[in-house]
Amino acid sequence: MKYLVAPLNWGLGHASRCVPLVRRFLDEGHEVILGGDGESLTLLRKHFPKLRYVYLAPLNLRYSKGKRQVFAMLCALPQLISWAFKDHVLLKAVLREEHFDKVISDNRFGLYCKDVNCVYMTHQLHIKLPKGWRWAEPLAERLHACIYRHFDEVWVPDYEDFAHSLAGELSHIKHPAAYIRYIGPLSRFDNQESISDGQFDIVAVLSGLEPHRTLLEQEIVTRFAGKKETVLIVEGLLNKPNTRIKRGNITIVPYLNDDELTAALLGAKHIIARSGYSTIMDLHALGFVKSKIENRKSKIELIPTPGQPEQEYLAKTIRNFATLEK
Secondary structure: OEEEEEEOOOOOHHHHHHHHHHHHHHHOOOEEEEEEOHHHHHHHHHHOOOOOEEEOOOOOOOOOOOOOOHHHHHHHHHHHHHHHHHHHHHHHHHHHHOOOOEEEEEOOOOOOOOOOEEEEEOOOOOOOOOOOOHHHHHHHHHHHHHHHOOOOEEEEOOOOOHHHOOOHHHOOOOOOOOOEEEOOOOOOOOOOOOOOOOOOOEEEEOOOOOOHHHHHHHHHHHHHOOOOOOEEEEOOOOOOOOOOEEEOOEEEEOOOOHHHHHHHHHHOOEEEEEOOHHHHHHHHHOOOOOOOOOOOOEOEEEEOOOOOHHHHHHHHHHHHHOOEOO
8 A cells, every 4th residue: 555644744743643553554554645834744755865745834833931822822723724725726736646555644634535535634623722712622623624524534652431531621522433443652662671870860852843843942041051950951852963962960962763762761861841742642651651550650850842732631630649859
């Protein structure tokens, strides 16, 4: 079979969780073409440099600097609609050039076409909204369903059993359609064989949209500058020259490959990260985050991106079944 795999370019999480899918398809002997834009496509190309790729419609969103993103997202709606339409048109153009057996879209709303089997992958069947807007969550859930009904299948990277679920209410709705399929958590660290290096006491893994990625980096530098702990900050900037910068006890690097990052995380005494779902799946794969029925003390500090209710919910959910050191 021939697959087109295309993640949303909204931080690196969507591309990161597509890595194990691509590996699985290749191991099964299928042909895979990568699709996307920006740093999410860059991440896939770094993992699979020999695979062909196609550019899809670019999406360049930014958050506001404040703790509320409602206005910024409302302002971005025309851009999101235009982007989805462009993606839809580009997919049709690609399909005129070559045949695919299946298109895997990780939250790219417009990447569907009646001429090919299309899969929509998301962990958010239920949409969390900010405080004061929660009355509209049922409407948001129905609007999202209107989007993914255009696809032949919906894949949810989580456990179907709610007791074991990592995403909790986000990935579970009262009456899921028959075409919704739970495929289990996805992590690029699955089956990763690595030895902890113990080089750094604290490892901070940054991700997400600007300006909050940079703001968190600045907060971490201020918090730990001059302290006795050795600190590694992984910026999550794939298009930046990979040069290490050392400032006293703090080392800053744009990115690490999977082996290097695994070793750093396993050797750390304390881990700081955003509470994005792909990050939680990665930490789960490394054994730091267990399911709700397997409580275990952890060494993780999860910091939600301001104004992202789903990250606030995930951080709270993880705290409910894992004691996080501060």
